[in-house]
Amino acid sequence: MVGQHVRDVEVLHPRAVRRHLLGHQDFADRLRGRTLTGVRRRGKYLWFPLDSGDAVLAHLGMSGQLLLQPPGLPTERHLRVRIEFAGSELRFVDQRTFGGLAWSEGGADLPPAISHIAMDPFDPAFDEAEFARRLRRRRTGVKRALLDQRLVSGIGNIYADEALWRSRLHYARPTETLRRAEVVAVLSAVREVMAAALDQGGTSFDALYVDVNGESGYFERSLSVYGRTGRPCLRCGTPIRRDPFLNRSSFSCPSCQPRPRRARW
Numbered sequence: 001m002v003g004q005h006v007r008d009v010e011v012l013h014p015r016a017v018r019r020h021l022l023g024h025q026d027f028a029d030r031l032r033g034r035t036l037t038g039v040r041r042r043g044k045y046l047w048f049p050l051d052s053g054d055a056v057l058a059h060l061g062m063s064g065q066l067l068l069q070p071p072g073l074p075t076e077r078h079l080r081v082r083i084e085f086a087g088s089e090l091r092f093v094d095q096r097t098f099g100g101l102a103w104s105e106g107g108a109d110l111p112p113a114i115s116h117i118a119m120d121p122f123d124p125a126f127d128e129a130e131f132a133r134r135l136r137r138r139r140t141g142v143k144r145a146l147l148d149q150r151l152v153s154g155i156g157n158i159y160a161d162e163a164l165w166r167s168r169l170h171y172a173r174p175t176e177t178l179r180r181a182e183v184v185a186v187l188s189a190v191r192e193v194m195a196a197a198l199d200q201g202g203t204s205f206d207a208l209y210v211d212v213n214g215e216s217g218y219f220e221r222s223l224s225v226y227g228r229t230g231r232p233c234l235r236c237g238t239p240i241r242r243d244p245f246l247n248r249s250s251f252s253c254p255s256c257q258p259r260p261r262r263a264r265w
Helices: 024-031 128-136 142-146 155-165 180-199
Strands: 008-011 039-042 045-049 057-058 064-069 078-083 089-094 098-106 241-245 248-252
Touching: 008 128, 024 098, 039 078, 089 241, 128 180, 142 155, 142 180, 155 180
Parallel strands: none
Antiparallel strands: 008 078, 039 045, 045 057, 057 098, 064 089, 078 089, 241 248
């Protein structure tokens, strides 16, 4: 889409641009006539810088899709926004409409609404040394730190458990006790887990959580620890343990990931 000129904008469901307080017509009027100068991402957000210095900020929610389609293709059942270019159009489709598009004034470089979200480990500008310093200053449990999107983005509950299992760290290990080598190991494990998950389309526990082709992710079949309560650890055979954690669950191997004497949550 980079370099495409916006010929027209049609908002078919105002909820899809509900965060634009001036209304869906104003959103369409602002975007019409602009040129997209890039496509960028931070955490679960995408944004499209514009030639005006502003940006369109997008979040897919649980069931949203951004589809680049040829004009004249039959309208999708849950089409919410149509952005027309010359020879193609960008369609925002979302059954649940938890996601949406928003106008970001002056947000071409980084929309202010997401400036608090940290870079993810795949970002070329991700600073490993700074991440290690900030992690060890947190004085909390390592899993809780990994889930903090202000420290590092993109790591959810499932992938945190998988990465900690790979790096042999208990989720309640105090961050201030981590050695530099352990930080490097857990960061490497995070990248390995997330890269493997991306290769398999992610982890789909919901029929609506699919890719742009409507296909589910299959990483669930490759999980080593998450959701395997009572089943043998793939490394040592010890039954996997499940613990309550922040209204969710944590899965770990009692042998490979021994609980620290001084745990932090």
